[in-house]
Amino acid sequence: MSQGIVEKIARAVLYEGYMLYPYRPSAVKNQLRFNFGVLYPRSYSEKQTGSDNWETQTECLLQGSPKSMLEIKVRFLQLVSRSIQQISGMSEQGDAELRPVARLEVEGQLYQSWQEAVEREISVPAYSLDQLLAGAVLCPGSFAAERTHESINNAAGEMAGVIARNSEYLEAMVEVSAQKAADGVFKITVRTTNTTSLDSSDEIARERALMRSLVSTHAILQVKQGEFISLLDPPDALRDSVANCKNTGTFPVLVGENGERDTVLSSPIILYDYPQIAPESAGDLFDGTEIDEILSLRIMTMTDEEKREMRCSDERARQILERTETLPLEELMKLHGALREPHPAVEKKTG
Numbered sequence: 001m002s003q004g005i006v007e008k009i010a011r012a013v014l015y016e017g018y019m020l021y022p023y024r025p026s027a028v029k030n031q032l033r034f035n036f037g038v039l040y041p042r043s044y045s046e047k048q049t050g051s052d053n054w055e056t057q058t059e060c061l062l063q064g065s066p067k068s069m070l071e072i073k074v075r076f077l078q079l080v081s082r083s084i085q086q087i088s089g090m091s092e093q094g095d096a097e098l099r100p101v102a103r104l105e106v107e108g109q110l111y112q113s114w115q116e117a118v119e120r121e122i123s124v125p126a127y128s129l130d131q132l133l134a135g136a137v138l139c140p141g142s143f144a145a146e147r148t149h150e151s152i153n154n155a156a157g158e159m160a161g162v163i164a165r166n167s168e169y170l171e172a173m174v175e176v177s178a179q180k181a182a183d184g185v186f187k188i189t190v191r192t193t194n195t196t197s198l199d200s201s202d203e204i205a206r207e208r209a210l211m212r213s214l215v216s217t218h219a220i221l222q223v224k225q226g227e228f229i230s231l232l233d234p235p236d237a238l239r240d241s242v243a244n245c246k247n248t249g250t251f252p253v254l255v256g257e258n259g260e261r262d263t264v265l266s267s268p269i270i271l272y273d274y275p276q277i278a279p280e281s282a283g284d285l286f287d288g289t290e291i292d293e294i295l296s297l298r299i300m301t302m303t304d305e306e307k308r309e310m311r312c313s314d315e316r317a318r319q320i321l322e323r324t325e326t327l328p329l330e331e332l333m334k335l336h337g338a339l340r341e342p343h344p345a346v347e348k349k350t351g
Helices: 003-014 129-134 208-211 236-243 291-301 306-311 315-325 327-332
Strands: 056-091 096-101 104-107 108-110 114-128 135-144 146-153 157-167 168-181 185-194 215-229 249-255 263-267
Touching: 003 056, 003 104, 003 185, 003 215, 056 104, 056 129, 056 168, 056 236, 056 249, 056 263, 096 157, 104 146, 104 157, 114 129, 114 135, 114 168, 129 168, 129 185, 168 236, 185 215, 185 236, 291 315, 306 315
Parallel strands: none
Antiparallel strands: 056 096, 056 114, 056 157, 056 185, 056 215, 104 108, 135 168, 146 157, 168 185, 215 263, 249 263
């Protein structure tokens, strides 16, 4: 397995659409965030008429034996609400009275209420196909609610406000099973469900449901002593078995070096086998379908005030801005384009 390639692709999937150019909370396109791989609480999902899933299912084919070992990781983002509270006065007891605000500027530093995210992972230990054929394996994951407060002080050291971060309790279940599809071929099924309960069965807003949702949910499947079968280009003898694979809200593809078959990435966005990150790319821009050069040039042309808002909106946005502003000219020129042969050249025989 090419761990570096797999990790880069999985990370790009994890943060796809996390925030979009112009990377500011005030931008219209960033008002409705987190649209990929979202698994809502079941009670919320069942009240919706759209595609607000509470579970995802991956099915793919594995060529091996009952002794083949399968290991799975399900990864996602959990949202953290960041609220800014300004001191509005003092109580009779001498405690600061706070009121929530969208923005607060202190000593030239801008603080904004928004949503952040933390990376989560549920690891399913290695199981043999023999064990999975005997019955489904259940692997639960839970994440405690967290509340933190950070003081915002002025130059004199006096508290002017508070940054409050809040994440809700979250739990999920990963179920893995296997069944024989053909001689030496097995169908692997991975179901990930959001088993978090809501406080009330009443109608709730999407923003509240998102706080108890799995976002950008994807799975990485790795096998030892076996090989995965491409669902996009399977052998003719296995096309019927591939057709019987049911994938809900996910697209399993082979990842790694071209030709490797020990790892599958089950992605919430459409990919092809062996997706690659261009070597010229300087880092994440949260839009894997966009061109790095265009986004970098657009960032460079932003006004000082727009850059200021971008810098203060999110730590990851700040890193994008600083990386772009310090990008050497020769590195920027590399983004203009490169010609590559998508397939290795085949030597033609003569005579």
